[in-house]
Amino acid sequence: QVxxxxxxxxxVQAGGSLRLSCAxxxxxxxxxxxxxxxxxxxxxxxxxxxxxWSGNNTFYADSAKGRFAISRDNAKNTVYLQxxxxxxxxxxxxxxxxxxxxxxxxxxxxxxxxQGTQVTVSS
Numbered sequence: 837q838v839x840x841x842x843x844x845x846x847x848v849q850a851g852g853s854l855r856l857s858c859a860x861x862x863x864x865x866x867x868x869x870x871x872x873x874x875x876x877x878x879x880x881x882x883x884x885x886x887x888x889w890s891g892n893n894t895f896y897a898d899s900a901k902g903r904f905a906i907s908r909d910n911a912k913n914t915v916y917l918q919x920x921x922x923x924x925x926x927x928x929x930x931x932x933x934x935x936x937x938x939x940x941x942x943x944x945x946x947x948x949x950x951q952g953t954q955v956t957v958s959s
């Protein structure tokens with residue numbers, strides 16, 4: 837079992853930045869692909885970014901490209917999401933997830949999920 841705990845969410849004005857962290861416990865995540873998803877009120881949970889176990893391959897939703905950066909530190913069992921130039925439409929609960937295999941942008945392929953952290957961006 838892998839337990840994931842997100843942190844770093846909060847309220848920020850448009851144009852600001854936040855850095856989300858996802859700390860894993862119970863098992864090393866070094867062999868898992870890690871992803872960030874988000875869910876806004878009344879909307880489905882959507883893919884934001886993912887990173888392969890090696891850290892050499894990253895993937896982003898179009899909405900995140902050029903503004904967000906995913907990274908991981910396997911020694912610390914932690915994944916990060918640096919979010920810059922935030923927009924009001926980025927407001928959502930952000931979830932961290934771990935996947936053993938499969939297409940990283942599909943939430944069905946993720947085996948473990950965190951509880952989420954709220955990000956609110958005001959205009």
